[in-house]
Amino acid sequence: DAGVTQSPTHLIKTRGQQVTLRCSPKSGHDTVSWYQQALGQGPQFIFQYYEEEERQRGNFPDRFSGHQFPNYSSELNVNALLLGDSALYLCASSQTGTSQPQHFGDGTRLSIL
């Protein structure tokens, strides 16, 4: 039973570029949340997707957008990259309506040059 898988593992981009990160939830999970973790900080909630809709959003600009597909997988898109977007991006999946905890993927480490 595969857990949460994220791709790519590492990514290097330059300022102004756009990036797409991908996440496949744990089998049986229907909800995907994205978090940004800067060095030395705890993860910060970006948004959550359920039933292919954005259900909640944190304090991130519109440059951050996402999508959830019918198979529950999800993408995080970031436009007009800034140096400050360099971080570990974590995806977490869960099953809405249960008390099961959110499971995190290994993350994508994004570096902006």
Next chain:
Amino acid sequence: RKEVEQDPGPFNVPEGATVAFNCTYSNSASQSFFWYRQDCRKEPKLLMSVYSSGNEDGRFTAQLNRASQYISLLIRDSKLSDSATYLCVVNHLRDNQGGKLIFGQGTELSVKP
């Protein structure tokens, strides 16, 4: 002010020591509480949920004081393998049913031989 605040750390302790982590949260509407553990450059993993009655799992004891909006984690007889960053986490929903997890900045623990 951050919604979840932890001891800044790092904590450097010898094997066998007892270590206490403290955390406060500002939103009284918070419903569920957790401690996560994060190893260097890895994803956060749920260590334990925290209940009002207090709960214990082997060498780990978690306490919650809703009146003071205070959460604690005690590690007894610390092992080298306990070295990690410990993240205090709250959720505005019950039982981690989706919703956004709000993380503290984390406290790094280093257990030395």
